[in-house]
Amino acid sequence: MNRHSLASLPFSGPVLASHLLIGGGVVMVLSCHLLSGVYAGMLAYLLIQCGTPLVERRVGSARGRLVMTGALAVVVVALLSGLVLWITSRLHGQGGMDALWDKIAQTIDGASGQLPAWVLDKLPNTAEEVKAEVVQSLREHAAELRILGKEAGLVLAHVLIGLIIGAMVAVQGSETGASRGPLAVALRQRIACFYQSFRSVFGAQGKISLINAGFTAVYLLALLPLLGIHLPFSKTMVLITALVGLLPVVGNLISNTIIVLVALSVSMEAALLSLGFLVILHKLEYFLNARIVGAEIHARAWELLLAMVVMETLFGVGGVALAPVLYCHIKQELKGRGLI
Template identity: 60%
Template structure:
């Protein structure tokens, strides 16, 4: 009996590992995250449903309606973000402004720094296009595959909603392998929930202080940066990616600041250094508190996963690391 139990548990670990590799290899990460996010939001609202609705059938119907509303809200939010990022003060305008800034940098920056930068806006664009072509499989939300990625996200949300509704009504006893797999999936979901909540807190704090700096502190000093609200929105979105998100938002803010004046760029650089020094300790406290891991551990996991799986590995690394650590702790190996 014990031998069968060990075989079943080992099989569930192998199937869980295969599932993670399949998600990365088939580029289904966006569907996985969308589904787990919908499931998480339904689970968070579940206590409210229990207070308002009585009876198992009533709770089932209420949960289904709640899941539909959550999907509709997420789709609406996604469309609003897309309209903001592609509007008149969106990414295209920011890109043009950054190219103009590089074009005019020859008269301001020292020669040793210019040697390491593209000499003009068109050169910057050519290098970016080359990079995008090399990394096309990892950037599935761009170009002709945007529709497929959107379909994956929508299907993922529907699956997450269906699983959440099924959890309310399911009371059947699971057989050994099914029970072991359910345990693996449950542990992975808990890891996602802890990482998402922790990184969400960090992204919100980052966006708040960045907005305070761009929309209040700089105007009080007589410095008015273009695209302030768009940059805050970008900071909030990419802030959900540990480390990498900060690099993206910081680069944009410093470049746009430089388009106003070198003094504004220096001030922005100093602010971002101070903010992210403080954020490093917050990261260690918030993420470390949620998944019991140091910031450097997460960074090592991200570097390894990026080398193995590219951009998708970076996004999934904190969750996979938290999941592996939880499984090792449950097995009393660490």
């Protein structure tokens, strides 16, 4: 979606209505907890669109291209569905998130045995009460995760339905329809701009997430064992790093906190070593953000962080996940009309 295509459409009643419809759709998706299905659909559409040029070069007839694109859509949906099922089983199976949260709670509960005496002396008199509240909060959160596990089937169904819908839209996207009215044209431009924002954000954060997960895997699965340190839940933490790494800034804070707390359950030396490694990796990510995220979506880290804070306040965790895409979409719309 380029700047001229947006500016070519006058800001009339249909254009205003299309913005209101998109805004209402965003609120509905977040309120009904359908974001996982929407993201899954756009991801399936993105992957099929990336493979479509290869199909068009190899098949000449229109019917043949449609058949081959349909076959590609089936393969993409099957692969993504298998990946989702594997991630779900990994996080909720033995040694998954439930056990990880329990381990973190136990680590904080026994922190007095890991921290040096001079650190404990510096703590306020109410440190035990604060620690007890944190531990209790973590234990309650672990219980909530078990309850949410019962609803995982519903989220999984949303993801699978989203994959199918995204594949259907991608297969039928090449078909030329009849002339559309002004509202349909305006709404189609809004949706195209939103999809382009998703593609830019997913591409940029996907690269950073893979790099972070790769370095984390080398550290947890190779470097620490060479030093004689074996952290529990290492593979699960690598998977969590890859998943939460799709969230700018906040994702690293989540994964780093988990790794340091799990390392603290082993020894203070392991926690300090992990903290040092993650600080170095975090500094490296500043350069990655400037080069990758800045080039893809033209947004600084503080802009995305502010957008995520606002969206989290309004819509919770779903707002955090949608904030980068929505911010990029709004910024592209404003740039398209020469307002910024």
